[in-house]
Amino acid sequence: xxxxxxxxxxxxxxxxxxxxxxxxxxxxxxxxxxxxxxxxxxxxxxxxxxxxxxxxxxxxxxxxxxxxxxxxxxxxxxxxxxxxxxxxxxxxxxxxxxxxxxxxxxxxxxxxxxxxxxxxxxxxxxxxxxxxxxxxxxxxxxxxxxxxxxxxxxxxxxxxxxxxxxxxxxxxxxxxxxxxxxxxxxxxxxxxxxxxxxxxxxxxxxxxxxx
Numbered sequence: 001x002x003x004x005x006x007x008x009x010x011x012x013x014x015x016x017x018x019x020x021x022x023x024x025x026x027x028x029x030x031x032x033x034x035x036x037x038x039x040x041x042x043x044x045x046x047x048x049x050x051x052x053x054x055x056x057x058x059x060x061x062x063x064x065x066x067x068x069x070x071x072x073x074x075x076x077x078x079x080x081x082x083x084x085x086x087x088x089x090x091x092x093x094x095x096x097x098x099x100x101x102x103x104x105x106x107x108x109x110x111x112x113x114x115x116x117x118x119x120x121x122x123x124x125x126x127x128x129x130x131x132x133x134x135x136x137x138x139x140x141x142x143x144x145x146x147x148x149x150x151x152x153x154x155x156x157x158x159x160x161x162x163x164x165x166x167x168x169x170x171x172x173x174x175x176x177x178x179x180x181x182x183x184x185x186x187x188x189x190x191x192x193x194x195x196x197x198x199x200x201x202x203x204x205x206x207x208x209x210x211x
Contacts, residue, residue, distance in 0.1 A: 002063035004029060007056055008036040009073045020069050020098075027098045029067050035059070042076040042128075047084045062092030070099045071121075072128040081125035158205045160187055160195070165206060168195045 006029070008020040017036050024031060037052045047053040060066060066088055068074055075081045085095050089106030096103050104121060108114055160168070164185050171181045178196065182189040195202045 002061075002065070003032040004065040004067060005033045005035060005056070005060060006031045006067045007053070007073060008034065008069070009040060009042060009050075009053075010036060010038045020073075023069060024067050024098050027101070029096075029098070031067065033059070042072060042074070046077070046080045047074050057087075060088060060091065060093045063094075064092075065094045065096060067096050067098065070097050070128075071124045072131065075125075076128045076131070078122075078125045078129045081128055082121055085121050085125075155205060155208065157209055158202070158211060159191055160185075160202075161211050162206055165195065165202060168192055169199060172196055 006021060006024050008017050010017055010020075017034070017038075021031060021034060035052050035055055037050045040050050040053075048057060056066065071081050071085070074084050085104055086106075088095055089104060092106065094103060094105045102120070102124070104117060108117065158165075164187060167185050168181055168187065171184065172195075176184075178189050178192045181187070181192045185192070
């Protein structure tokens, strides 16, 4: 007997397996089995390389239905998504999405229908990758913005406290060398040199960390 398998990929704490199954059932799917990967990236890990994703290649047979919330659950890389869908279609598996109710069936022999189907697969796979790249770009932009705000991104915590900083400054004023200061304060020579070369920056770092 044919079966309907829901594949879910839960990559963040904001996503849940129950939510994806509930969505599928509300869309009218009767799910016989759920296969899910947790904490797996759709960008860097192919479906066939995921702990549970690779089970789909063993479990699905001709006439079975593979349900996914959207194609991005299969992956967020153009080649990975298109390869996976085409593999299942060649095996006689029907791939369906909950969002937009798309159906990808390899049974059609009409060349026009095949062309439309393949173009749609390519478009949706490309959209999944584009969305992933846009998300990464937004994350990078957010990190850069935080770096410009010392209140939210104070930088690396200094390896010295205000007392040690004061010792270094005082000894520098007396003409002491970096090696001697390092030995006296217990700080590394590189730290002493950084303070010597940028005392204002070193003091500002202490202020940002409230040290």
